[in-house]
Ligand SMILES: CCCCCCCCCCCCC/C=C/[C@@H](O)[C@H](COP(=O)(O)O)NC(C)=O
Ligand SMILES: Nc1ncnc2c1ncn2[C@@H]1O[C@H](COP(=O)(O)OP(=O)(O)O)[C@@H](O)[C@H]1O
């Protein structure tokens with residue numbers, strides 16, 4: 001990392017800016033007389049008239065709580081040639097940073113969150129891209145899956161260094177589906193086979209948060225702030241992440257990168273989609289309602305524990321991304337963790353010891369968190385110690401319990417207390433899992449659900465005193481509804497290049513894996 005240090009001679013202090021954090025440099029026209037001194041001076045506004053040449057450096061300033069802001073510093077000088085030399089040198093250094101994007105394809109979801117996507121992009125993000133000389137092609141989506149289908153079939157991807165979505169987790173999911181599906185098709189990979197290895201795609205995806213929960217953004221950057229995300233994109237930050245593929249009867253259904261939730265989160269999402277007019281507050285309303293209905297679901301969860309990894313979902317350490325190390329060991333890429341790096345470098349071998357485990361029961365919630373799932377509602381997230389790119393997902397099983405206990409469990413997501421330390425909750429770090437509901441879902445029921453109709457199955461006979469508990473929930477897959485109850489999930493890391501970098505300034509136990517923002521899938 002090279003640093004430019006500007007000596008502020010007037011005060012005898014220095015001001016250092018890392019080249020990797022410079023966004024732009026521009027010469028200023030200062031129209032005045034000359035003096036033959038030749039040293040750079042950062043001057044108070046009044047005395048700048050004496051210095052006819054100046055240039056301004058825009059750079060990343062770290063503000064509070066993981067926020068990044070763009071700051072300017074102007075340097076004045078007496079000699080034009082020296083001024084130009086500085087500007088040219090800085091430009092050359094910036095050009096040498098190959099991880100920075102120059103051409104971006106941007107999709108804006110005008111419908112997500114508070115429906116402010118276009119305004120957020122135009123007012124907060126576009127000026128920064130222009131400042132950083134990034135050219136963009138902007139598409140405002142006209143309907144759901146517009147971006148996904150455009151990416152999958154039409155978009156001329158060769159022209160771009162990355163794609164950016166302006167929206168929530170659903171919009172990010174569209175990007176993932178468009179790009180990953182296209183890459184598999186181009187490489188002859190059959191998505192319907194759960195065993196097939198996914199070919200990673202080379203384009204990176206950036207998110208500008210403009211959705212309702214923005215969990216993928218929050219869990220990776222540490223905050224859901226459009227300016228911070230734009231700056232991470234400009235400086236070329238990258239973070240590989242896990243992608244889970246979801247299948248049903250050897251048919252590909254979807255990919256998931258954050259949460260797959262059955263029961264509580266599935267029901268809450270299904271209810272909230274009908275209340276979109278409420279905006280992001282719909283989740284509070286539907287969350288409360290779902291909590292009161294207190295439905296449980298019977299079924300069998302089978303999973304393949306990740307025995308070869310160090311670290312568990314109960315770790316007190318957080319996935320802090322001071323730096324990210326990708327290790328390639330016999331085909332397994334493993335991401336970071338300070339403890340791992342210190343004590344077990346390069347010894348992470350994939351083992352499938354122990355085989356599958358099977359758990360049968362009545363569950364209020366079955367959640368698979370491939371990342372912490374931190375969001376403003378729960379700054380530590382559903383699985384605070386989950387890692388961003390280790391090829392595993394944290395499977396959380398919440399068994400039937402009283403409303404009071406379930407409330408205690410939910411509330412612990414918002415406090416320092418351990419949400420897993422309860423008798424009815426268990427958590428496993430897994431490579432694959434499968435869920436089969438106790439009662440088989442008929443094709444006609446599935447059809448009805450797929451067409452958006454709600455149908456409570458009649459099969460209630462085994463629920464004691466039950467007149468309303470349905471046999472099936474649906475899966476919440478990164479905020480999108482998946483009507484199939486029986487699914488099979490495999491988690492793979494699809495890392496690519498080693499673009500990860502960046503020093504994270506501060507952290508606390510409350511703030512989980514915070515990190516960059518331009519994903520490599
Ligand atoms: C009664 C007290 C309730 C306190 C509950 C605190 C638990 C909060 C944990 C939230 C975890 C959310 C995981 C995020 C999922 C997103 O992918 C999804 C979609 O996000 P989007 O709306 O597209 O930005 N949002 C939801 C709420 O399902
Ligand atoms: N132009 C559009 N009109 C309607 N729906 C859209 C449009 N563009 C995208 N979508 C869909 O909107 C849904 C919500 O988007 P998302 O970005 O997740 O916002 P939110 O966080 O509010 O849920 C997703 O299912 C996405 O596919």
Ligand SMILES: [Ca+2]
Nearest residue numbers: 168169170479
């Ligand atoms: Ca959504």
